[in-house]
Each structure stands twice: as structure tokens, then as C-alpha cells.
Amino acid sequence: MVRIIPMVSSSIRPSSYLTCSSFMFCNTCAPSRRFAYLATAVPQSHFFGLKASSKIWRGESRTIATGNMAQASTAATQESLLEWVKKDKRRMLHVVYRVGDLDRTIKFYTECLGMKLLRKRDIPEERYTNAFLGYGPEDSHFVIELTYNYGVDSYDIGAGFGHFGIAVEDVAKTVELIKAKGGKVNREPGPVKGGSTVIAFIEDPDGYKFELLERGPTPEPLCQVMLRVGDLDRSINFYEKAFGMKLLRKRDNPEYKYTIAMMGYGSEDKNCVLELTYNYGVTEYDKGNAYAQIAIGTDDVYRTAEAVEIFGGKVTREPGPLPGINTKITACLDPDGWKTVFVDNIDFLKELE
16 A cells, blocks of 8 residues: 655644644634734825925825835834744645545545544534544655534535545556445546656545655655635745745646646655645636645744735634644635634644643
């Protein structure tokens, strides 16, 4: 199935924090902050079409000076945040989504996809249960966080979420095992369109699609999360500046009318990456209510929230500690409305002790 080579433990440890369902899954979030340095004054001459003159009213002169200072301050703030984001210790920690039968999904992932059940927690007072699965410990691997909400047996995946990617050494053998276990195969093994990499697509019991990619041994078999976006250049710019990700590669497929961009914090063969897909002419998607979010570690949730807002995102959960456990987090939306939660790295370490 999946052969894993050891990975050096990261200094960033992923989440084992206990959160209320309203944080992880509620669609009603706190309003976004508006930072003072985003405001700039506009000279009155701009409104009335007046040409600049050497004879300027003192009040107008002060307005112009204030505007120039504010613009310079904003530019300096952006530059400072860009540098900080590049140096911040970030790693994709886990992806969160909802399932209708937790035991059924755990059985499929462990028996068909070779994952391990890392831990499981039940929160009866909030009426939900989580299960964490993956190919290695959470302090060094990207993992899946499944959520079962009591009494909810199905969800709408929508059209915006694409698939998860899993690297395997033998795609055909993996597909045969999945078939033998009663799994659904959407695309038989074969070369990818326009390339040579052997792939296949399968579907889990809840309808989430997984792309199987034939690769050699890798420390991170759970290697991709694919999301569809309405403006690829806008998304690339946002994830580079606000999230500090690198554009690993970009490929246009005019024959099939789509373009992809691989974004991440390290090479594709050793890290999980974000695959952004733009379909020609499609500017927005129905996101459904099944897929939830990605979690990313950071050294400072407060500065992260500033960067998100100033570079075009929306903060939906103000930075600060979670009630009861004091783990500092902030939540945000990218320009397409995809949610990400940033979690303080040091607080992770404390919770895993």
C-alpha cells in the first residue's frame, strides 16, 4: 500500500487541542477588525478637480501631508508584514471535514488507504466526535481531522472542493485493494492527461474524492488538498503574501480549459501542498457544508491576522486564546471564501505535553 520513510520531526507541532464546535464549524463568526493604518486621508483637490497650487490653504496642506504620511506608513507596514510572514515558522497541520458515519470512514481509511487512527475524542456536551488519521505522528505529518456531528448522516460537498491527494508506490495495486473492499473507483489507473504520472481517482463512503499518485517512497503520503478558485492570480498573490506560501509550479491546460497552481511551504515530494484550480470562465463555486478548513501553525496569531486583512483576506475569528484551554488561534477566509485556522505553535507544544 503506502510505504513511508521516516521524517525528521518538525519544530512546529500540530494540533491536539480541544475546541468547541462553534469555533471549528460554525458559520457565524465575529466581525473582522479594521486596522487603523489602513485609512488614508485624501486631499480636497481630488474631490473638486482643482490643480495643485503653490498657494495652498493651511488646512488643505495639513490634509495632504497627513495623507502622504499615512500612505507611507501603510507601505512600511505592508513591507514589514511581508518580511515577517516569510520568516514565520509555518506548516500545514491538518484538514477538517465532516462525515456521516465516523466508524465507517475510519474503517475505509485504515483498511483501504493504509492510514492509522492516531486519536479519537468525543465531546458529548457539544454533540460531536473527532477522529485524527494519517500516515505518521501529528508533530511531523499532515493529518485528517474527521468530524461527526450527532445525528447528521450526510452533507453537501459542493462544487468548490476538489480532492485530496495520496502518494502510493503502486496505483493499480491500491485500486484493486479498494475494489476488493467495496470502494468506488471514479477513474481507473493510467497516465494523467498531458503527462506521464500514473494516477487514479477513488471515492470514500461520504463522496470525498482522493487522487492516487504513483510515486516513490515519501515522508508525506497525504500530499495534496485541491480547492477551486475564481481568480488564480489573485489567489496566488494572497497565499504568497498573507500565508507565506511559495508558488511551487503552475501549469495551464488549454485543451481541457483549466490552470493549476501548487502552493506550499516545501517541495511536493516531501510536504503536503495546496493545489489551486482555475476552470476557464468560472469565477465562483458552491462550497456546500461538508468541507471545513485547513489548520496552519504560526508563531504569532496576532500578526498573522494583520497580514491576512492587509493582503486581501477576511478575519472571521479575532486572534486570541480559546476559552477554557487558552490556545491562541485566529480564523480567516481567503478571497474565495475558503477558511483557514492559524494556531499558535508554542500553545501546540504545551497541549501535547
